[in-house]
Amino acid sequence: MAYVITDACVSCGSCAEQCPVEAISEGDGKYVIDPDVCVSCGSCADQCPNDAIEEG
Secondary structure (H helix, E strand, C coil): CCEEECCCCCCCCHHHHHCCCCCEEECCCCEEECCCCCCCCCHHHHHCCCCCEEEC
16 A cells, blocks of 8 residues: 655655655645655655654
């Protein structure tokens, strides 16, 4: 199941830099994960300083 970014996101971009398949992009007020591209590796969640990424 793809990961999702919650409203706790502060748009720091650290998750997007970590994503090996470039599934994360800057959205309106927070970053978003494309569920069709996400491979559920968890690298983004491990990198997030605000714990704003969880399994969807």
